[in-house]
Amino acid sequence: MANMQINTELYDIERINGMDGASNNNSDTIPLSDLEAGETGIVKRIDIGSKLRHRLREMGFIPGTKVEVIRWAPLADPIEYRIRGYFISLRRDEAKDVLVSKLNGKGKRHRFRFGWRWNH
Amino acid sequence: MEKEKGIDSVLAGVGITKTVKVGLAGNPNSGKTTIFNALTGAHQKVGNWPGVTVDVMKGFARRNGYTFDITDLPGTYSLSAESKEERIARDYILDHRPDVIVQVIEGPNIERNLYLTLQLIELEVPLVIALNMYDEVKARGIKIDIRKLSELLGVPIVPTIGKRGRGMRRLMDRIIDMAENPGEYQKPVKVNYGFHMEEHIAGIENIISLTGELKKKYPSRWMALGLIEADEYVAARVKKATSMHEKLFLDVMDIRKHMVDMFKIDPEEYITEQRYGFINGALKESVEIPEKEELSLTEKIDSVITNRILGLPILFFLMWLLFQATFGLGAYPMEWIDMGVAYISSFMDLILPAGVFKSMIIDGIIGGVGSVIIFLPNILILFFGISILEDSGYMARAAFVTDRVMHALGLHGKSFIPLLMGFGCAVPAVMATRMLESRRDRIITMLVVPLMSCSARLPVYILIAGIFFPKQAGNIIFLLYIIGILLALIAARVLGTTLFKGESSPFVMELPPYRVPTGKSVVLHMWIRARLFLRKMGGVILIGSVVLWFLGAFPKMDTIPPAIEQQRITAEREYNQALANAESSEEIRNLQSQYRDRLQQIAQRQNALELEHTFIGRIGHFIEPLVAPLGFNWQMGVSLISGFVAKEVVVSSLGVLYAAGDDDQSDLEQAIIRSGITPLAGFAFLLFTLIYTPCIATISAIARESRSAKWMLLSVSYQTALAWLAAFIVYQGGRLAGL
Numbered sequence: 001m002a003n004m005q006i007n008t009e010l011y012d013i014e015r016i017n018g019m020d021g022a023s024n025n026n027s028d029t030i031p032l033s034d035l036e037a038g039e040t041g042i043v044k045r046i047d048i049g050s051k052l053r054h055r056l057r058e059m060g061f062i063p064g065t066k067v068e069v070i071r072w073a074p075l076a077d078p079i080e081y082r083i084r085g086y087f088i089s090l091r092r093d094e095a096k097d098v099l100v101s102k103l104n105g106k107g108k109r110h111r112f113r114f115g116w117r118w119n120h
Numbered sequence: 121m122e123k124e125k126g127i128d129s130v131l132a133g134v135g136i137t138k139t140v141k142v143g144l145a146g147n148p149n150s151g152k153t154t155i156f157n158a159l160t161g162a163h164q165k166v167g168n169w170p171g172v173t174v175d176v177m178k179g180f181a182r183r184n185g186y187t188f189d190i191t192d193l194p195g196t197y198s199l200s201a202e203s204k205e206e207r208i209a210r211d212y213i214l215d216h217r218p219d220v221i222v223q224v225i226e227g228p229n230i231e232r233n234l235y236l237t238l239q240l241i242e243l244e245v246p247l248v249i250a251l252n253m254y255d256e257v258k259a260r261g262i263k264i265d266i267r268k269l270s271e272l273l274g275v276p277i278v279p280t281i282g283k284r285g286r287g288m289r290r291l292m293d294r295i296i297d298m299a300e301n302p303g304e305y306q307k308p309v310k311v312n313y314g315f316h317m318e319e320h321i322a323g324i325e326n327i328i329s330l331t332g333e334l335k336k337k338y339p340s341r342w343m344a345l346g347l348i349e350a351d352e353y354v355a356a357r358v359k360k361a362t363s364m365h366e367k368l369f370l371d372v373m374d375i376r377k378h379m380v381d382m383f384k385i386d387p388e389e390y391i392t393e394q395r396y397g398f399i400n401g402a403l404k405e406s407v408e409i410p411e412k413e414e415l416s417l418t419e420k421i422d423s424v425i426t427n428r429i430l431g432l433p434i435l436f437f438l439m440w441l442l443f444q445a446t447f448g449l450g451a452y453p454m455e456w457i458d459m460g461v462a463y464i465s466s467f468m469d470l471i472l473p474a475g476v477f478k479s480m481i482i483d484g485i486i487g488g489v490g491s492v493i494i495f496l497p498n499i500l501i502l503f504f505g506i507s508i509l510e511d512s513g514y515m516a517r518a519a520f521v522t523d524r525v526m527h528a529l530g531l532h533g534k535s536f537i538p539l540l541m542g543f544g545c546a547v548p549a550v551m552a553t554r555m556l557e558s559r560r561d562r563i564i565t566m567l568v569v570p571l572m573s574c575s576a577r578l579p580v581y582i583l584i585a586g587i588f589f590p591k592q593a594g595n596i597i598f599l600l601y602i603i604g605i606l607l608a609l610i611a612a613r614v615l616g617t618t619l620f621k622g623e624s625s626p627f628v629m630e631l632p633p634y635r636v637p638t639g640k641s642v643v644l645h646m647w648i649r650a651r652l653f654l655r656k657m658g659g660v661i662l663i664g665s666v667v668l669w670f671l672g673a674f675p676k677m678d679t680i681p682p683a684i685e686q687q688r689i690t691a692e693r694e695y696n697q698a699l700a701n702a703e704s705s706e707e708i709r710n711l712q713s714q715y716r717d718r719l720q721q722i723a724q725r726q727n728a729l730e731l732e733h734t735f736i737g738r739i740g741h742f743i744e745p746l747v748a749p750l751g752f753n754w755q756m757g758v759s760l761i762s763g764f765v766a767k768e769v770v771v772s773s774l775g776v777l778y779a780a781g782d783d784d785q786s787d788l789e790q791a792i793i794r795s796g797i798t799p800l801a802g803f804a805f806l807l808f809t810l811i812y813t814p815c816i817a818t819i820s821a822i823a824r825e826s827r828s829a830k831w832m833l834l835s836v837s838y839q840t841a842l843a844w845l846a847a848f849i850v851y852q853g854g855r856l857a858g859l
Contacts, residue, residue: 046389052626057392058198059628060232065396071423074431075524078533078627080422084231085409087418087631089520091527094626 030102032067033079033095040068041100050097060084061098139187140299143212145240146224147233148195149513149632151252154282154641155224156192159292183292186299191218197232199239201353210353213245214338219299221245222291224282227257228633230264230407234399237273238311244339246302247275248294250287254279256633261410269406274307283638310341311398313391316383320375321345327368334362347372349388418633422517431521438514439540442505446498446575453497461490480669488665488772498575500650502544507645511637516629523627529609530616532556533627535565539608542572543601546814549574550821560620564612566822567835570814571608573601576767580809583771587789588802596803600810607811607842664765668773671736677729684726691718750808750847751801751855760808766815800854804847811843 029044043065046053060083061067070080070087078089090098146152160179177192193212194205201207213221221240225233230251240247249270251257257264257279270277276294280287297305313321324344329335334343338357346354347368359365379385415423425434465486472478509515515537519526523533534556541549549569556562573581581600585593695715702708731737739761740754747757755774763770774788797805813819813836823832 052628054200054202054388055626055628057389058200058235060396062393062396071426072428073426073520073524074428077524078520080426080520080631086229086232089627089629089631091627094628
């Protein structure tokens with residue numbers, strides 16, 4: 001376990017090259033954290049700067065995946081999402097690195113929700 | 121030789137039984153632990169909380185002449201070695217080479233669970249899938265074509281219902297099949313990563329096959345993918361296994377660069393995408409998920425439980441309920457235990473001959489242990505509640521609801537659970553910090569957990585608050601809990617900004633579906649806690665009581681102190697003189713009673729002198745200058761020292777100390793009141809008890825969990841210093857204010 005940091009610099013080249021070009025069609029992408037409860041987005045990409053890139057991808061945040069905002073926590077952070085049939089919560093700060101395109105039309109489940117929505 | 125082997129291996133030698141090494145893998149909340157319990161009958165906690173089974177548990181099972189040696193791996197979403205759990209799971213598979221890996225899959229959440237499956241398949245381990253919670257799958261109307269899915273994945277799949285033990289025999293049969301003949305039961309299935317990527321993989325595999333030693337050690341495709349994914353742990357293993365790693369790494373770097381430059385593809389992202397693509401493809405052919413119009417039960421519950429307005433009130437209500445149940449309901453069985461202990465004590469008094477041994481049994485053991493065992497009902501009820509909260513899935517919601525606050529304090533929402541458990545006992549709470557992924561969060565949480573007032577401190581509160589604030593005892597105790605929480609939050613903030621500057625760990629947390637906790641698992645959980653407590657009774661507290669009794673009983677004085685003797689003589693002389701002058705029979709009776717009181721006072725003084733002569737008296741006097749500014753007498757000082765053993769001992773040692781300094785019929789409360797302690801000092805004492813290090817067990821748990829004596833010492837010293845300071849400020853400040 002001691003020689004763990006070896007060679008990682010070998011891989012870091014890509015970081016310098018700038019991976020952001022990988023998906024540059026960011027015309028109408030917005031941070032996932034900007035969606036409101038009941039809204040749905042399609043994952044476009046995860047920001048290169050996100051420390052959680054790997055983890056989020058493995059949890060299913062793959063480009064093209066539908067993410068639905070279920071609710072904000074009582075203190076507006078973290079936020080609960082539904083993705084691939086399960087529920088996950090992310091901090092606002094973490095969700096902002098997931099870039100999505102907003103889907104039109106709100107989910108039907110909306111009418112069941114108690115309480116208010118923010119920013120209205 | 122033969123003798124050294126266990127009976128199983130002897131039988132195995134003659135072909136009667138065979139041991140199969142099985143590793144149990146799966147996502148958190150997949151019901152992996154229930155399967156483990158169902159297979160082994162082992163007694164272990166089930167938590168509906170991501171990562172609760174960080175401890176690698178082992179168990180055994182038997183079937184058809186086979187012995188299963190089962191290791192319950194930590195719950196993980198992946199095998200990327202990003203977290204401690206993932207590393208443990210992966211290292212186990214790579215280094216311990218189990219005969220079969222059983223992956224437990226949460227049936228209703230099959231899609232994400234299959235991601236781990238693909239990684240296991242790429243590791244080329246013999247794999248059997250337990251498709252768990254199959255009853256839920258059916259209830260939700262999800263149709264899984266198991267045969268088809270099994271074909272697509274190339275591995276056997278057994279539907280199971282862990283909590284009812286269904287499917288275990290079939291699962292074991294498949295494990296036996298797989299262990300006996302993996303080639304026949306597992307078909308090699310590969311995720312196709314597309315033409316270019318496959319070419320690159322093949323290229324790397326080529327180089328790997330040139331280095332014979334590497335190829336033998338790990339599956340080459342797995343290594344190739346790991347290297348392309350820039351997985352540091354794969355790289356480290358490769359480097360360790362072969363001298364040709366430099367060439368390999370250079371090639372891999374080229375490939376990565378090529379992919380980035382030519383195809384604008386991030387290799388890691390690409391690989392993950394392809395895996396999910398494969399999963400989607402497989403599910404499309406084998407699983408039918410009904411179009412849902414209705415909200416699931418979990419969603420309905422959550423729309424209330426984690427609701428913006430109701431979320432926090434519900435949390436507080438549940439915590440309040442837990443408290444009321446623990447301490448209100450618990451009062452009844454406590455009374456019975458109290459009566460039982462008194463009965464045993466008087467029974468022993470009858471049958472044992474007078475002497476040192478009797479004194480040790482009654483004053484030392486029964487007195488000490490008896491005053492602690494009384495809290496068993498509290499502990500049972502508290503952990504009953506906590507395990508319901510855990511198993512039902514509410515704990516994750518509690519973290520969701522509280523993370524905003526916890527995060528502001530530099531902690532993680534998950535820290536809420538160890539902190540909450542701290543109200544029960546700091547030892548499991550410190551152990552629960554394992555569920556936190558970052559070391560920073562773990563250490564900070566375990567350093568502040570002891571400030572949450574544990575149930576062992578309650579007896580001290582009840583006794584002291586009951587004496588000095590009989591009308592306000594409840595409020596005073598509540599105040600102490602609040603002070604503890606506030607101090608914990610302040611300490612967390614201070615530790616976070618001084619010793620641990622930097623970001624706190626990510627939050628990413630699954631909110632598992634609500635599930636009805638099974639009675640079995642709740643009772644099991646409760647029993648584990650009770651056993652812990654009882655073991656503490658039998659061990660630390662029993663020894664502590666006897667040691668304390670010894671320290672308080674020895675050394676004995678050889679002679680009666682001359683001053684006391686002199687006082688007796690004087691009293692007798694004065695009494696006789698007065699008696700001679702007495703005129704009425706009423707006056708004589710008065711004189712007699714005065715004389716009796718006076719003798720009693722002298723006897724008390726003698727007892728006090730004798731106690732001061734003992735070891736404990738000497739220790740008490742030695743530290744007296746330290747505790748005097750807090751308004752404590754030496755007895756209180758001693759009891760606080762003995763409280764390092766365990767907080768309950770504070771009460772039992774006060775009992776021993778005051779019983780020795782008093783005549784036996786009066787009870788501890790009276791004795792303390794008579795000793796002239798002010799309510800202000802009483803409150804300072806309560807504060808001190810709240811803040812200073814809870815007990816040896818907690819200290820050792822912190823040492824074990826932090827793997828460092830440094831944090832343990834910091835924990836002990838900062839808490840004791842803080843306790844002294846708080847008590848000092850309250851006592852001296854209160855005196856200045858004229859209290």
